[in-house]
Amino acid sequence: MSASTPSLVPNSTALFARAQQLMPGGVNSPVRAFRSVGGAPFFVKAARGATLLTADDRVLIDFVCTWGPAIHGHNHPVIKKAIAAALESGTSFGTPNPYEVEMAELIVRFVPSIKKVRLCNSGTEATMSAIRLARGFTKRDKIIKFSGCYHGHSDSLLIKAGSGALTHGHPDSAGIPASFAQETIVLPYNDRAALDAAFAANPEKIACVIIEPYCGNVGFIMPDPGYLAYLREITAKHGTVLIFDEVMTGFRIAKGGVQERENITPDLTCLGKIIGGGLPVGAFGGRADIMDHLAPLGPVYQAGTLSGNPLAMAAGIAGLKLLEEQNPYVRLDALGQRLRDAVLAAARNKGLPVHVPQCGSMFSIFFTDTPVRDYATALKSDAKIFAKFFHLCLEKGVYLAPSAYEAGFLSTAHDGPAIDRACDVLTESLHSL
Known part of the structure; x- marks a missing residue:
């Protein structure tokens, strides 16, 4: 570009x-x-491969990747061609179309826990609908989420943690009635004892547990060994629906997402981002007996004018097929490790405390000497140093997420000169702090 x-x-x-x-x-x-x-x-007027072209005619190496969808890089010719072909037939039909059937087949094939799927228009819509479905299926009201895990901006989920493991949340946004928050229990991530206590205090009341199995919205955080398996065990024991929010991690951490990598089978899974190839999209799916509670078969209502939009489906199908053909996950992990190692080496040379969790094509840079394993330890990272580091990188042509508490993303397009230059810039910027 x-x-x-x-x-x-x-x-x-x-x-x-x-x-x-x-x-x-x-x-x-x-x-x-x-x-x-x-x-x-800055504003962007074009993007290609691993780079953005700003309105000021600056070329930036991009580690935001449109917040996750661009696993093949920006403006990939195969995806672009698929959108153009679909566009010849129209932009929206308001009826079932062949693309959505093919997308559903691909999702079910890629993610074995999903037996049936409902397509929608955003990750927020997917998580909101999955929770409504879990409540309708279990006939229970309360839900558990984890501090630092973001699941979109629906009312039940914009709740922040209280000071104790069993504290019911308070609204994290104006406009949310306190009564809504009372049905949401917020627990610390990676804390088994908090799970035990929550279930003991709310017998037969918890409809679902929703979790980002690998956190991406308070920076990138991985679960402790065995934590997700324990979560699966305790939810099954109590008849509670386990929802994996894999909007970020689905098809990115592995072809089948975190659940493939960790060998965990959730009851429902929320998807988005990559399945739209850069266009607005969402999906949720899982056990057939739960999914069949959705209208028109069951009493749980969910609908959407643009659900299964042919342009989004065509883009997503092309992107998923590329993943199937290329199987780029080993290569993406190698890119992630190279970036991580460059940051850690430069930080050591400078004497800076830095923690860089990384798995596959996701990573974060925390300015702390404390290993980050939950929301509380993420907040120990020095946001002021990150802000300075962010601007040093941006001045040198590398764009990181503009927040100390967001995950970074790599794409297959970062292989080669882009990763070489990015590692140099990250190193130079750390030395300049």
Whole structure:
């Protein structure tokens, strides 16, 4: 992608000034506003491979990857061709279409725990609907989530942890009635004793446990050995539906997601991002006996005008088939390890405390000497140092997530010059701190 042609697009400063007059904070998703790291956001007019082209004609190596979907890099020619072919037939039909059947077949083949699937339009919609389904199936009201795990912005899930393991949450956003929060129990991630206590205190009341099996929304955090297996055991014992939110990790950590890597079978799984190939999408699926409680077969209602949209399905099908053909997971993990090792080596040379959890194509950089295993330890990371590091990297042409508490992503397009240059920039930026 060349920056040699003069841009006809207004620069980022002008665009942001206009946007702030028209949209709250000038953005359509809060983290994009750069409030966590300071400064003003840049605007992007094009993307290709591992790079973004900004409105200011700067080329940036991108480790956000549109927050996960771009596992093949941006604007991949196979995905682009699939969208163009689908576009010839129309943008939306409001009826069943062949693409959604093929997508469902691919999902069921890739993720063995999913026997039936419902397509929707976002990860938020998928998690919200999966929880409603779990409540309808179990005829129970309470749910368990984990502090630091984000599952979209539906009312029941925008709840933050209280001070104790059994504290019922309080709304994490204005506009959510406190009564909604009372049905959500927030526990610390990686804490078996908290799980035991929650189930003991709420016998036959917990409809579901929803978890990011590998956390990606408070930075990247992995479970302790055996933790997910214990979660599967205790939910099965109490007749509670186990929901894996694999919107980020699905098809990225492995072809079958975290559940394939950890050999765990959840009851329901939420998906998104990669299955849309960069277009809006979501899905949830799992056990047939649970899924059959959805309308039109059962009493749990869920619907969507654009669900199974042919353009999103065509893009996602092309992306999933590429994963099946190329099986890039070993290569992606090698890229992730190379980035991790470069950061750790530079931090050691500088004498900086840095923790870099990494698995496959996901990673985080925490400025702390404490291993990060939950929300509380993630918050020990020095966000001010991260903000300085973020801007040093950005000045040198590498774009990390604009928050100290977000996962980073790699794509197959980072292989070669992009990872070489990125490792140099990360090293130089750490030395400059």
